Amino acid sequence: MRTVIEVTVLVALAWPAFRFLSLGPIRTFYRGMAILVAIMLALYLLVILLAAAFLPAVLSVLAPVALAGLLLERWRARPSYGRDAGLPPGSLGLFPRGPWVSHEFYLEQAAKHGPVFKMSFLHKPMICILGARLGGEFIRAHSDQLVKPGVRLNQFIPRGFLRYMKPADHQTYRRIFQSALTTETLRENETALREIIREALGRMAEESAATQGEGLQPREPLRRMLASVFAWLMLGMRTDDPAFPGLIALLDSLDLRAASFVPGHEDRRALAEIERIIQERGAGIRERLARGESPAPSILARLIRDNEAACEDETILGNLVYMFLIGRVDLTGLFSWTLKLLADNPEWMTRLESATGGGENAKAHDLAARIVRETLRMEQSEYINRRAIADIRHQDFLVPKGWVIRVLVREGHRDPALFPEPDRFNPDRYLAEHQDPQLFGVDVHSCIGVSFTDLVTRAVLTEMALGFRWERVSDGPLQFIPPHWQPGTDFRIRIAPRDAR
Numbered sequence: 001m002r003t004v005i006e007v008t009v010l011v012a013l014a015w016p017a018f019r020f021l022s023l024g025p026i027r028t029f030y031r032g033m034a035i036l037v038a039i040m041l042a043l044y045l046l047v048i049l050l051a052a053a054f055l056p057a058v059l060s061v062l063a064p065v066a067l068a069g070l071l072l073e074r075w076r077a078r079p080s081y082g083r084d085a086g087l088p089p090g091s092l093g094l095f096p097r098g099p100w101v102s103h104e105f106y107l108e109q110a111a112k113h114g115p116v117f118k119m120s121f122l123h124k125p126m127i128c129i130l131g132a133r134l135g136g137e138f139i140r141a142h143s144d145q146l147v148k149p150g151v152r153l154n155q156f157i158p159r160g161f162l163r164y165m166k167p168a169d170h171q172t173y174r175r176i177f178q179s180a181l182t183t184e185t186l187r188e189n190e191t192a193l194r195e196i197i198r199e200a201l202g203r204m205a206e207e208s209a210a211t212q213g214e215g216l217q218p219r220e221p222l223r224r225m226l227a228s229v230f231a232w233l234m235l236g237m238r239t240d241d242p243a244f245p246g247l248i249a250l251l252d253s254l255d256l257r258a259a260s261f262v263p264g265h266e267d268r269r270a271l272a273e274i275e276r277i278i279q280e281r282g283a284g285i286r287e288r289l290a291r292g293e294s295p296a297p298s299i300l301a302r303l304i305r306d307n308e309a310a311c312e313d314e315t316i317l318g319n320l321v322y323m324f325l326i327g328r329v330d331l332t333g334l335f336s337w338t339l340k341l342l343a344d345n346p347e348w349m350t351r352l353e354s355a356t357g358g359g360e361n362a363k364a365h366d367l368a369a370r371i372v373r374e375t376l377r378m379e380q381s382e383y384i385n386r387r388a389i390a391d392i393r394h395q396d397f398l399v400p401k402g403w404v405i406r407v408l409v410r411e412g413h414r415d416p417a418l419f420p421e422p423d424r425f426n427p428d429r430y431l432a433e434h435q436d437p438q439l440f441g442v443d444v445h446s447c448i449g450v451s452f453t454d455l456v457t458r459a460v461l462t463e464m465a466l467g468f469r470w471e472r473v474s475d476g477p478l479q480f481i482p483p484h485w486q487p488g489t490d491f492r493i494r495i496a497p498r499d500a501r
């Protein structure tokens, strides 16, 4: 009996591993890590069983230690833990399921504990701050004591990616990219951009027709469309360019996750190959410029106009690559949500169609921009994170050194004092209210892709309204595709050219 109790206690100590493995998105998107944890768990259980069979005395030593560990975890999980020291309320219980299973988890925690609360993100302690206003105040007030938690790919770029750079490098490189990503540079490409979008939407319509009425889950076709959009705007490369398929395959092979299981040398090799492709294009641009000709307008062409040696700087190249990757992820999510919210509120698509009046105009562009802003407010704005590199006291709370801070941007947009009827999709709120959602950051690291996002989203929405009809075929639960919640696999649409129906 005693051995059974000791084994039970030791098995119970492994509950974080069981919980970790019970999280569907972890098993799907962090397969390597899940396999590793499963192997370690199996070994641990095997050792306990062997000890129970052959060395039961060892269990008598280990079980009390395990019991103490279990009690300590529960004691630390009390919402009042650390209140005297200044920690905000909230449970530090390990591996909470909530963030992975509930779209409204953070909002519910804020309703329970207030606008500043603590929790664990997997095993890491984290302080959440509701809303970009409060969160922005905190980040700006303590910028020298905060860093952005990095991702692995960052170490392959000599001075790092903008988000993770040291302040002096950040100033230099941010300025370089800011002057290349201006509205003027991007506008030069608009006519061709629209052509590319029409072609991609046409391909989506063909795929949709081939599903025999079942409809498409739009995420993957949108991702493909955005590959052609980014290749054009960033590099001036069209989809019929022989280098295009190889470039996209290499970009897709790079692993953006912090805990990547792709061997480092594979990412390095892919990155070097992508940089070689960009350098080749850069050489072409320089030749044209030397001959006094105009290269296809692109961000790369603008970088080279500003600095002839831009393509020799691996930090510039690495940042271009990284921007392609993260910008494409952000815009894929944004368009998935736009389609979902328009399908939930079809009157807005009808309004956009009639605003186009058969042609592009300022009214349609304004409405498209409001639809996108409302989609960003409600869904795609997500969060901003930092890590404290020193103990930080702010107002009445403490953030201990090493803890993560998560500013809950999206959840902050559900405050009825800021946005009346916050759960209603109402793009026209921006006609009447002066309250703007904070969508693109709160400090010197704010987004430099705003004009890019604005141009592409308006172009996609107005091209859809002008040339295509689409409708929802089916819907189902949302899905957590780290780090974002997304419309789920059952969300399917049918899309067809206007004249084909």
Ligand code: HEM
Pocket: 148, 162, 163, 164, 174, 323, 324, 326, 327, 328, 330, 331, 334, 376, 380, 381, 383, 384, 385, 439, 440, 441, 442, 443, 444, 445, 446, 447, 448, 449, 450, 452, 453
């Ligand atoms: C749905 C659209 C987008 C949203 C909501 C968005 C949001 C944001 C936010 C909130 C930040 C600040 C992050 C922080 O402070 O930690 C940021 C930074 C950044 N974004 Fe975006 N972004 C979007 C699209 C894009 C696109 C299309 C690009 C590139 C073409 C881009 C490039 C960047 C870069 C390079 C930074 C880092 C800037 C720096 O550290 O100086 N973003 N973005």
